[in-house]
Amino acid sequence: xxxxxxxxxxxxxxxxxxxxxxxxxxxxxxxxxxxxxxxxxxxxxxxxxxxxxxxxxxxxxxxxxxxxxxxxxxxxxxxxxxxxxxxxxxxxxxxxxxxxxxxxxxxxxxxxxxxxxxxxxxxxxxxxxxxxxxxxxxxxxxxxxxxxxxxxxxxxxxxxxxxxxxxxxxxxxxxxxxxxxxxxxxxxxxxxxxxxxxxxxxxxxxxxxxxxxxxxxxxxxxxxxxxxxxxxxx
Numbered sequence: 001x002x003x004x005x006x007x008x009x010x011x012x013x014x015x016x017x018x019x020x021x022x023x024x025x026x027x028x029x030x031x032x033x034x035x036x037x038x039x040x041x042x043x044x045x046x047x048x049x050x051x052x053x054x055x056x057x058x059x060x061x062x063x064x065x066x067x068x069x070x071x072x073x074x075x076x077x078x079x080x081x082x083x084x085x086x087x088x089x090x091x092x093x094x095x096x097x098x099x100x101x102x103x104x105x106x107x108x109x110x111x112x113x114x115x116x117x118x119x120x121x122x123x124x125x126x127x128x129x130x131x132x133x134x135x136x137x138x139x140x141x142x143x144x145x146x147x148x149x150x151x152x153x154x155x156x157x158x159x160x161x162x163x164x165x166x167x168x169x170x171x172x173x174x175x176x177x178x179x180x181x182x183x184x185x186x187x188x189x190x191x192x193x194x195x196x197x198x199x200x201x202x203x204x205x206x207x208x209x210x211x212x213x214x215x216x217x218x219x220x221x222x223x224x225x226x227x228x229x230x231x232x233x234x
Contacts, residue, residue: 009037010108012099014134015045015086016067017196022171023112024074025182025189025214026227031075032185039071040080040102042095042134047086048199062198070195074188080106089130091137097152099141104155104163113138115170115230135170142168143234169229176228179217183224186214 009030013019019027019039027037045063046056054062064081071079082098089095103111116135118127145151147164156162169178182189190207200206214225 007035007109008107009035009110009112010103010106011037011039012111012113012134012138013039013041014089014114014128014130015043015048016041016063017045017048017070017193017199018114018131019112019171020070020189020192020196021210022114023169023227023229024070024192025185025225026112026171026180026229027076028074028185028188028192029180029182037074037076038078038080038106038108039067039076040082040099040106041067042082042099042137043084043086043089043130044081045086059198063196066196066198070192073192073195074185087130089133089137091133091140096137096141096145097155099137100146100152101155101160103141103146103165104160107163108165110167110169111138111142111165112169112171112229115173117170117230118172118174120174131172139168164234166234168232170232171227171229173228173230175230176217176220178229178231179221179223179226180229181218181221181223181225182214182227183218186211186225189214 011019031037044060046059068079080102084095114131114135116139142165147162149156149162217228218224218226
């Protein structure tokens with residue numbers, strides 16, 4: 001990707017905060033460089049919260065507020081919410097159509113998402129069912145559907161036309177082939193994560209793990225801190 005050319009990025013996430021763990025420092029770097037970034041969260045995240053005295057509606061509203069604040073911390077000012085039920089996400093034609101609509105309307109050059117190639121099942125958090133299904137939905141929406149008028153042609157009647165992206169960057173991947181130097185933006189990632197107050201009993205301990213993971217990724221390319229992605233191009 002030519003650094004001088006300004007691009008549009010669309011980041012998908014199963015829940016509020018997933019994308020901040022996966023790529024918030026990279027997003028901060030992109031927006032600082034003048035690229036536009038849009039977020040799209042698939043589920044409403046109402047089950048992943050420790051403030052159990054809240055109603056479902058309050059929890060959904062809180063998590064969306066937190067995600068918008070986290071986005072603003074890294075220069076993202078448009079956050080879309082598809083509001084699918086947390087923990088019960090299904091890979092249906094209806095949900096895939098919603099994702100395709102977002103891709104066609106936003107018209108990104110690059111999409112970031114969770115990695116459908118992660119199938120080791122060696123971590124309960126990383127292999128959460130919603131994470132796996134989101135990754136597959138987004139992958140199938142990208143290809144072949146989003147760029148083809150043969151899929152969901154009724155969208156064309158709404159002037160939502162096919163759009164072909166250029167690249168996909170899968171975050172949280174087991175097999176990174178792209179490393180972004182986040183040494184200057186990792187503090188922005190921590191700032192974004194801090195916005196998700198409903199999620200953490202011990203923020204400082206969680207932050208230590210975030211720093212450690214960034215150092216581990218960075219060592220692979222002689223960087224102080226990095227985020228790794230599996231990059232696919234068309």
